[in-house]
Amino acid sequence: MRISALIIALSFTLSAFAQDYDFGDVSKEELQEKFNPSDSSASATYLYKNRRTYFDYIKGLGFELKTEIHERIKIYNKDGFDYATKQLNLYKNGNTKESISPIKAFTYNLENGKIVEEKLTKKGMFNSETNKYFNKVKFTMPNIKPGSVIEYKYQITSPFWSNIDELVFQHDIPIKKLESNIEIPEYFNFRINTKGYLTVNPTTDSKTEYIRFVNKTRNQGSGYSASSTTTFNTSEVSYSTKISKYEIENVPALKNEPYVNSINNYRSSIKYELSYTKFPYSQIEYYTTTWEDVVETIFKSSNFGDELDRTGYYEDDIDNIVSSISDPERRMSLIFDFVKSKVKWNGYYGKYTDDGVKKSFKEGVGNVAEINLMLTSMLRYAGLKAHPVLVSTRGHGISLFPTREGYNYVVTYVKLPDGNVVLLDATNKYSVPNVLPLRALNWQGRVIAEHGSSELIDLYPSVASKNTITMMAKLDSEGGVEGMIRSVKTNHKALDFRERYVEANKEEFLEKLENKYNGLEVSDYAVKNDVDLSKPVMESYNFFKENQADIIGDKIYFSPLFFLRTAENPFKLEKREFPVDFGYPSSTTYRVIVTIPEGYKMESMPEPSAMALPDNLGEFKYNISGKGNSIQLIISTKINSSIITPLYYDALKEYFNKFIEKEAEQIVLTKA
Structure with a gap:
């Protein structure tokens, strides 16, 4: 009796926890x-x-x-x-x-x-x-x-x-x-x-x-009045x-x-x-099996290879632009700028054209393939060695295996007579040679030559993008700080700034800047070279911010980077399985001069410091000195590789921890 009850109870328990997904x-x-x-x-x-x-x-x-x-x-x-x-x-x-x-x-x-x-x-x-x-x-x-x-x-x-x-x-x-x-x-x-x-x-x-399969056969009877009959035969294939x-x-x-x-x-x-x-009574038909097959299929498409061969719609324009220019690099730059100004990107990705290069040129708008296949064709017409490059964007992922769906984007490859290789993307009006938009910086692209052969090329830049920030700051006895900041940005740092600034509502842009630093008051904001892509972007403004120092008794404690210091380590996981992708190598340098309040003198300041990631992946340097009422600080941080593998994650995490701690170290002032 007890056993039966137990079985019933157990059956009820199991059924109660069983999940029905009908x-x-x-x-x-x-x-x-x-x-x-x-x-x-x-x-x-x-x-x-x-x-x-x-x-x-x-x-x-x-x-x-x-x-x-x-x-x-x-x-x-x-x-x-x-x-x-x-x-x-x-x-x-x-x-x-x-x-x-x-x-x-x-x-x-x-x-x-x-x-x-x-x-x-x-x-x-x-x-x-x-x-x-x-x-x-x-x-x-x-x-x-x-x-x-x-x-x-x-x-x-x-x-x-x-x-x-x-x-x-x-x-x-x-x-x-x-x-x-x-x-x-x-x-x-x-x-x-x-x-x-x-x-x-x-x-x-x-x-x-x-x-x-059902086959229908109609049989006509004999004689004048004979009627026809229909026969159905059924067969099947397993x-x-x-x-x-x-x-x-x-x-x-x-x-x-x-x-x-x-x-x-x-x-x-x-x-x-x-x-x-392999269908019955048919030969084997092969589809994508190698990258060579993938490239051949894409190249032979009328929406790719044929579009590269079209030239009549632009020849007069290109002749007018480069006919008097003999320098190949200058020719490349002029044609690149021409395409960027002539055809606007409609926001669509794709390795194939939608409306075709001729229509896009005429109407002034096109997808990625139309713009950069057009650019490639024009460069070839001008005597340059140019090829399209198949790319998988960052959001699309990386193709680990040969597949026709692996690529969704096209950029342009140019090999100059001096042997230098240049990558171009005319979909972004602020892009310059070898500075591709971040969306296209995704491991390797595949260069397609004239006859459909291909080779891989690294999409990540080798030259670091720089941001040099100079701050002149005056600290008052209440803990407020005012002064001037100027920054100079190059390459991808400049590209990122131009994308955010040039077409933005300027009031909203300044509001975001002030909110970024939690209530910073900004005045006399100015930008130079925002549309002159041949020069670094220069940004400058005056600022004021309260509560930048702790006042305890007759002493003042503050970090000399104030609101510019790095507050949080982005790497919080104990273990990471994914590579760290910074997108491009970069360096940031801070040059800071702080004037301390009258009636105070320096009691203590941080020690100079330097540290480095293994295998020259990055470095941090901190130099500080003081004399009289002035403090000079120079901090430089460098990430020398676009990609850092999980093997170095622990070292990278500790590197960030240490330099964040260093930037937070305080200067102590005491009354003279």
């Missing part, structure tokens, strides 16, 4: 959950993610790729409201395009102890065209509150069976349970590429499927389908960290890349 079966326990037990900082959690991707044979059309999605998300607070909006990109090529089934979606809330559901309606759904290659479907769930659970399902049908969407195992929020099936017929051979630090191994199975099942529970959130080029580079996922197809 669509619509949202539980009170899910709605009552206040935080994720494994990650209390999470603003939302995927309670369940299910995906099934398979091939379906359609008579007269062939195979279609279908992907079914079912997701359930718990929202804990307002920061998680963003997860109530879903955006989908549907690929198209001419009249051939992907489609989506009607979206079934509900929001669930707990009201007075009862589960209340609200259905997604057409008011929450939006369809738009992103560009000639993508349509966008976006939906926002109704009646979202802290504590809501949302659930949706849909199916995407694609005629582009060579492109299986990446199977992602990690997101910015935790996942409690993930299930995915990828089902591939024997006619398709996909290479499987994995990335990330979370290992997920599938279980495999197979099943037999059939393609049925084939094997491999099923890969991925199941994983309690996946931690992949949280972004400072100085990561793209967190997607480290997001655990699997990409299926079509290698070849």
